[in-house]
Amino acid sequence: MHDKELEEGRALTPRYDANGLISAIVADEATGEILMLAHMNEDALKRTIETREGWFWSRSRKSLWKKGETSGNVLRVSEMRIDCDQDAVLLKVSVTGDGKTCHTGRRSCFYRTIALGSPKTALSFD
């Protein structure tokens, strides 16, 4: 059931979902820390590849956005990878400005841990 060209080819042929989107993981190029997860449509993917800066599609605002356009925290992309079935990309970046990626003022969006091993669902902060 797997498509050999999709998985073993050298052509970028993204598999967009029903909404025309793929997932984009953003990691710090120096530390590997996961900073955020966002989505890209075809235009955002193209702009990111061409400009080496992170562009995304906002599902809530239904619009294209360049990360850092207002905050100054632009994502400079040094490496970009795509996964086996071409529906997710991984961006290794350095963040300009104050280096905070999350709109809450934190460096990473993943600032809360889920308690494991229990049906309770408590979160704790870093």
Place this chain on the structure above:
Amino acid sequence: MHDKELEEGRALTPRYDANGLISAIVADEATGEILMLAHMNEDALKRTIETREGWFWSRSRKSLWKKGETSGNVLRVSEMRIDCDQDAVLLKVSVTGDGKTCHTGRRSCFYRTIALGSPKTALSFD
């Protein structure tokens, strides 16, 4: 436009998309390497939290699956985080068996790099 309880609260209240899914990033707990990106519905998330093993929802097969059930490459979850708007989780894992997460036989699904800075869209392999 931001929901304070969602972002600053201690309750796990995932924001599932129209298909009832959130994104799940899987990273190696020792090296930080990104291994795969998959999706979870409510049941997969609950099972992962309770069993500390990675469960997901397959969008193509439309079924719940436990990673490693057939391959032996189970994901043992040591840490689980959720992002600011609670629509993505990050799993830090160790992989049992031969340690290969990707169904193509590679350790990570992100084995191809996208050429940057050009409108051409070539991929190169690790």
